[in-house]
Amino acid sequence: xxxxxxxxxxxxxxxxxxxxxxxxxxxxxxxxxxxxxxxxxxxxxxxxxxxxxxxxxxxxxxxxxxxxxxx
Amino acid sequence: xxxxxxxxxxxxxxxxxxxxxxxxxxxxxxxxxxxxxxxxxxxxxxxxxxxxxxxxxxxxxxxxxxxxxxxxxxxxxxxxxxxxxxxxxxxxxxxxxxxxxxxxxxxxxxxxxxxxxxxxxxxxxxxxxxxxxxxxxxxxxxxxxxxxxxxxxxxxxxxxxxxxxxxxxxxxxxxxxxxxxxxxxxxxxxxxxxxxxxxxxxxxxxxxx
Numbered sequence: 244x245x246x247x248x249x250x251x252x253x254x255x256x257x258x259x260x261x262x263x264x265x266x267x268x269x270x271x272x273x274x275x276x277x278x279x280x281x282x283x284x285x286x287x288x289x290x291x292x293x294x295x296x297x298x299x300x301x302x303x304x305x306x307x308x309x310x311x312x313x314x
Numbered sequence: 315x316x317x318x319x320x321x322x323x324x325x326x327x328x329x330x331x332x333x334x335x336x337x338x339x340x341x342x343x344x345x346x347x348x349x350x351x352x353x354x355x356x357x358x359x360x361x362x363x364x365x366x367x368x369x370x371x372x373x374x375x376x377x378x379x380x381x382x383x384x385x386x387x388x389x390x391x392x393x394x395x396x397x398x399x400x401x402x403x404x405x406x407x408x409x410x411x412x413x414x415x416x417x418x419x420x421x422x423x424x425x426x427x428x429x430x431x432x433x434x435x436x437x438x439x440x441x442x443x444x445x446x447x448x449x450x451x452x453x454x455x456x457x458x459x460x461x462x463x464x465x466x467x468x469x470x471x472x473x474x475x476x477x478x479x480x481x482x483x484x485x486x487x488x489x490x491x492x493x494x495x496x497x498x499x500x501x502x503x504x505x506x507x508x509x510x511x512x513x514x515x516x517x518x519x520x521x522x523x
Binding site for chain 2: 251291
């Protein structure tokens with residue numbers, strides 16, 4: 244499916260973001276302190292990690308465009 | 315926003331768009347695809363996270379949220395005590411505080427960044443409850459003595475407070491209350507707040523939900 248390093252990084256970031264968003268939906272269905280902890284601890288971490296992975300992917304792709312172009 | 319359905323639908327849309335990029339990453343090869351990827355991988359997740367954060371923060375002010383920890387159940391029950399001398403119960407039953415945010419209304423901090431401090435205290439509660447050594451309900455104490463500022467946020471300027479017989483009988487008392495030198499909940503005043511030790515001996519009001 245992924246042929247270039249950028250595409251691979253986008254996929255990895257996407258999977259992490261998907262996990263974060265799914266956890267967010269689950270935590271929104273809960274009302275108690277555990278749902279709050281899951282949101283603040285797990286969901287926020289996964290979403291921020293996914294965004295950072297994506298940004299890292301596009302920045303490193305811009306720094307080494309030949310790697311993406313060669314593939 | 316009581317119903318999270320719109321937010322969940324928005325997150326669902328975000329999930330669907332991310333799935334498109336995960337299964338077809340080649341879209342990012344074009345300029346339009348790159349712009350779309352930025353929207354889907356950066357802008358939308360931040361919006362989802364922000365909206366979720368706002369909702370969770372709002373939810374954490376609710377009485378149900380505070381009483382979701384078992385250790386707080388007796389405090390919730392004390393709001394139903396059928397005795398006007400019980401300060402928390404009389405505030406709750408007479409709508410002096412909004413019932414759906416009863417705990418937060420009295421236990422937040424009405425100083426600058428008070429809301430933030432209250433949230434941090436809440437996180438400390440959660441830490442102690444799940445990872446620390448929580449005391450028994452009757453032994454729970456406030457982290458800091460209760461400040462009159464929290465009472466005066468509503469009562470200052472109110473006729474019943476300013477012209478109340480006890481409050482105004484001694485001219486120095488009002489000054490002492492307003493400067494927090496004499497606590498509102500000190501002995502002889504409004505000393506019975508949440509009397510969870512005597513719950514078994516109390517009568518309860520059946521009027522609230």
